[in-house]
Amino acid sequence: MPTSAPAPILSLRDAELTLGGRVLWSGLDLDVAPGEFVAVLGANGSGKTSLLKVVLGQHPLSAGTATFLGEPVHHGGRRIGYVPQQRLADEGTPLRGRDLVGLGVDGHRWGVALPTRARREKIDALLAAVGAEHYGNAPIASLSGGEQQRLRIGQALAGDPALLLCDEPLLSLDLRAQGVVSRLIDDNRRARGFGVLFVTHDINPVLEVVDRVLYLAGRRFRIGTPDEVLRSEVLSDLYQSPVDVIRARGRVVIVGTPDQSHVHGHDHDHGADLP
Numbered sequence: 001m002p003t004s005a006p007a008p009i010l011s012l013r014d015a016e017l018t019l020g021g022r023v024l025w026s027g028l029d030l031d032v033a034p035g036e037f038v039a040v041l042g043a044n045g046s047g048k049t050s051l052l053k054v055v056l057g058q059h060p061l062s063a064g065t066a067t068f069l070g071e072p073v074h075h076g077g078r079r080i081g082y083v084p085q086q087r088l089a090d091e092g093t094p095l096r097g098r099d100l101v102g103l104g105v106d107g108h109r110w111g112v113a114l115p116t117r118a119r120r121e122k123i124d125a126l127l128a129a130v131g132a133e134h135y136g137n138a139p140i141a142s143l144s145g146g147e148q149q150r151l152r153i154g155q156a157l158a159g160d161p162a163l164l165l166c167d168e169p170l171l172s173l174d175l176r177a178q179g180v181v182s183r184l185i186d187d188n189r190r191a192r193g194f195g196v197l198f199v200t201h202d203i204n205p206v207l208e209v210v211d212r213v214l215y216l217a218g219r220r221f222r223i224g225t226p227d228e229v230l231r232s233e234v235l236s237d238l239y240q241s242p243v244d245v246i247r248a249r250g251r252v253v254i255v256g257t258p259d260q261s262h263v264h265g266h267d268h269d270h271g272a273d274l275p
């Protein structure tokens with residue numbers, strides 16, 4: 001008997017987003033299945049972060065629908081984890097690693113505090129899930145970018161998300177930490193079955209773990225596997241100008257997009273992230 005595909009956790013239908021009088025994208029159809037890892041790529045200003053904000057109920061669509069677990073998306077919806085685009089913690093912040101994770105635990109209790117011991121055990125379990133048990137008591141400002149990102153992911157997992165939204169979580173991390181954080185998200189989505197919508201300007205650190213890519217450019221988009229989307233003819237058509245996609249040593253390099261800073265694959269070779 002044929003088995004039917006599981007219902008998507010997130011569905012956008014004929015979705016259009018207008019911000020500041022400008023249409024960022026339109027006609028967007030996107031389904032994210034349970035456990036699926038979707039990377040969101042595209043030029044600066046193409047509306048990647050804004051897509052996450054639509055899912056968070058912070059930006060209303062100008063047309064179409066967006067549903068999460070069968071209900072229209074809305075602000076403050078439960079079971080969506082969010083790792084925001086943020087720089088490293090300020091020097092002098094008094095928060096320890098476990099306090100950061102604890103904010104996630106408390107944030108999902110809707111005013112009903114957990115007993116102290118249960119709360120501590122939950123935080124310990126989350127620290128272990130992200131491999132951060134050794135620095136739970138360290139002030140977060142003393143931790144590396146990769147260590148802080150682990151804690152942020154632990155915080156985002158506190159609400160048992162069905163969907164994890166990540167906005168450039170690898171920014172400012174070195175190559176090794178990018179690999180560690182990517183694997184951590186991948187391991188947890190496999191173990192816990194949540195879907196992932198992962199905004200990134202560089203596909204390479206997650207190329208091996210993504211199921212599909214959503215590429216936004218010039219109000220339009222393409223969705224498919226990396227092999228289907230990251231092709232010269234597909235991106236040239238999307239950008240309406242010649243773009244070359246080069247595969248070299250397992251990496252994808254995209255050359256010729258109108259947005260000059262958006263060149264995948266060059267940045268890490270030089271050990272620095274482009275903005």
Ligand SMILES: Nc1ncnc2c1ncn2[C@@H]1O[C@H](COP(=O)(O)OP(=O)(O)OP(=O)(O)O)[C@@H](O)[C@H]1O
Pocket residue numbers: 019020024042043044045046047048049050051201
């Ligand atoms: N609240 C808002 N009101 C008006 N315009 C906005 C608002 N939020 C974002 N924008 C504009 O919408 C466009 C898309 O922004 P967004 O942050 O989604 O792009 P992005 O694809 O994530 O870009 P980047 O790769 O540079 O982070 C930008 O031109 C931005 O200035």
